[in-house]
Amino acid sequence: DQQVKQNSPSLSVQEGRISILNCDYTNSMFDYFLWYKKYPAEGPTFLISISSIKDKNEDGRFTVFLNKSAKHLSLHIVPSQPGDSAVYFCAASEGTGGFKTIFGAGTRLFVKA
Amino acid sequence: DVKVTQSSRYLVKRTGEKVFLECVQDMDHENMFWYRQDPGLGLRLIYFSYDVKMKEKGDIPEGYSVSREKKERFSLILESASTNQTSMYLCASTSRGLAPSSYEQYFGPGTRLTVT
Numbered sequence: 001d002q003q004v005k006q007n008s009p010s011l012s013v014q015e016g017r018i019s020i021l022n023c024d025y026t027n028s029m030f031d032y033f034l035w036y037k038k039y040p041a042e043g044p045t046f047l048i049s050i051s052s053i054k055d056k057n058e059d060g061r062f063t064v065f066l067n068k069s070a071k072h073l074s075l076h077i078v079p080s081q082p083g084d085s086a087v088y089f090c091a092a093s094e095g096t097g098g099f100k101t102i103f104g105a106g107t108r109l110f111v112k113a
Numbered sequence: 114d115v116k117v118t119q120s121s122r123y124l125v126k127r128t129g130e131k132v133f134l135e136c137v138q139d140m141d142h143e144n145m146f147w148y149r150q151d152p153g154l155g156l157r158l159i160y161f162s163y164d165v166k167m168k169e170k171g172d173i174p175e176g177y178s179v180s181r182e183k184k185e186r187f188s189l190i191l192e193s194a195s196t197n198q199t200s201m202y203l204c205a206s207t208s209r210g211l212a213p214s215s216y217e218q219y220f221g222p223g224t225r226l227t228v229t
Contacts, residue, residue, distance in 0.1 A: 006155075032213070036220075041222070042222055043203055043220030043221050051213070098146060101216075105153050106155055
């Protein structure tokens with residue numbers, strides 16, 4: 001039973017356009033949500049996060065939206081750049097410390113020049 | 114520049130061998146984790162540790178054990194490697210506390226293990 005789902009294994013976007021990556025979760029006890037970015041042969045790196053008490057968090061070109069009623073979050077990248085091509089993992093946490101963090105399967109983003 | 118390092122980037126072992134994967138972090142983090150990453154399955158937690166000599170099972174601990182003798186070092190042990198343990202292994206760490214930063218995990222570069 002996957003508590004965190006990323007239903008799109010891959011996404012292809014033209015440079016300069018918006019990339020939207022989606023994530024659904026089932027556990028209403030999750031109180032914090034994170035996105036990580038992973039390049040080949042490297043470990044994931046933290047990108048952006050959002051607390052469950054908010055519905056939007058923005059950091060430069062990256063914005064995360066949270067819809068608690070739908071148990072859905074999305075990552076928007078505007079404008080997309082070729083360097084954004086990577087695998088993006090959605091993660092949901094119940095409490096601090098990372099002990100109860102569940103990761104999605106990841107979405108591979110291709111940004112075409 | 115904070116860092117999590119892993120002892121090997123690539124490793125090839127034979128079935129039945131004992132395998133040691135080591136992870137070191139320089140951030141003075143209390144919490145450390147071992148994950149495996151497989152296509153279509155994301156990152157799955159094998160074991161974690163919240164203090165020296167303390168360890169807890171994650172979601173898929175079978176076939177693995179861990180050791181944390183020093184705060185900065187967390188080792189993953191495959192007692193008798195099997196082909197289904199061929200995977201990418203990722204180590205991570207976090208700080209303790211209630212601040213939002215304690216949700217964020219810092220990952221090492223990963224070890225690609227192949228068991229033949």
